[in-house]
């Protein structure tokens with residue numbers, strides 16, 4: 269069985285997946301792709317493309333195992349962990365539930381916010397500078413109608429100024445809340461979010477690695493969270509993932525991500 | 533008295549997921565019915581259990597203390613891991629990945645689109661009729677979660693935009709095609725054995741032949757129909773749907789019909805609107 273991980277720059281969900289390769293020591297062939305050129309949608313040799321096409325994480329990493337595209341960074345992390353002996357998930361059912369609930373708060377609230385802010389700041393200018401033909405070619409193979417729409421909106425803002433302002437404010441609140449959640453969780457002196465190091469640390473760090481550029485000063489009065497971020501960053505797995513960057517500041521590499529909850 | 537209490541509404545959508553998982557597992561539990569249309573979920577007794585005011589929630593009393601669990605899919609995973617009984621997650625890691633992927637897809641993309649129709653045509657109008665505008669405005673004010681407040685406002689006062697409804701309609705059509713294609717590949721939704729993905733999916737899909745008769749029926753989606761009928765035949769499903777108290781749950785009996793032909797979309801909307809009438 270061969271495993272190929274197609275990933276963007278080490279930031280967001282691609283950072284999580286790359287770090288999990290290091291954490292688990294699995295033999296994974298890691299192949300960088302240019303997310304903002306649409307390369308995720310032309311990965312060769314997929315016999316089961318559904319999860320790539322319809323996954324909710326947006327332009328996240330794709331792990332290909334026996335031709336099947338696998339997506340969603342939390343579930344990729346669980347898969348790799350379970351293939352390697354289950355060291356990064358609590359054995360106790362209740363502790364496991366707590367870890368999954370934590371990851372849900374990250375993927376449902378923090379991730380869409382970080383992706384919105386990150387794309388506005390860093391992906392929009394790149395896409396706006398693309399010629400129409402080049403952009404159209406990049407998005408032509410995207411199967412999901414709503415993901416394609418997020419690309420179009422990232423390039424040429426169709427939202428009103430007021431709507432953009434609201435979304436920026438809401439996303440700033442949610443991203444700040446995620447850092448505060450880390451700060452609060454560590455109040456009892458624990459080193460890692462769930463006690464022992466777990467998938468929650470890796471997933472959370474992935475989405476928060478670029479937070480400073482999006483909400484300047486967000487770590488400043490949150491010393492426990494800041495120290496935790498430094499601890500995650502210095503894990504050999506995370507350091508190795510970051511060393512795969514092909515740009516100077518991978519934490520500013522964003523591509524259209526998960527959508528903001530349609531119900532409000 | 534059991535160590536486990538499940539707070540739930542009808543066997544349907546989010547409430548039905550942990551109900552059916554517990555029944556499949558053979559775990560005895562105290563059932564605590566929360567009448568969602570009567571706003572039981574916002575009453576102080578329930579907010580003491582789940583301050584978010586959403587259902588379902590489950591309590592599990594253990595020697596280490598009382599555990600309070602929320603979030604329907606996460607509760608199902610807990611139930612599967614914490615108790616003896618038939619495994620509802622397979623041993624193969626790739627199968628488990630696929631089950632989680634489908635559950636997230638259904639929970640976050642497909643189910644909210646279905647429920648937008650349910651809330652617009654059934655929940656909103658019926659709650660308004662039952663309580664009157666003044667009382668319902670006060671009820672909505674008291675909802676703890678801003679997302680749920682928005683949902684109630686839109687449903688009760690008919691504020692879903694055409695664009696929102698069109699997008700939900702698009703997603704329902706895409707999602708039904710995806711389910712049909714997946715169920716053409718194997719007997720169960722995401723693996724070769726009955727799993728949490730099937731429990732989850734049945735709760736989402738059991739009434740589709742009534743509510744979406746233009747998209748889900750024996751003509752267009754034979755694999756979905758085969759799968760729904762197979763799950764309906766399971767003793768746990770029968771027992772679970774008996775806990776329903778309104779016509780919502782009795783919709784499941786449509787699966788006793790051997791052949792369901794395609795019908796117009798308007799027929800489905802009519803069926804949704806009728807739900808409250810019969811109650």
Ligand SMILES: N[C@@H](CCC(=O)N[C@@H](CS)C(=O)NCC(=O)O)C(=O)O
Nearest residue numbers: 545546585586587588603604605680
């Ligand atoms: N993601 C949660 C959603 C829970 C939820 O929002 N449930 C709805 C009913 S399906 C609810 O409690 N509504 C009550 C209300 O809006 O007042 C889950 O799956 O458990």
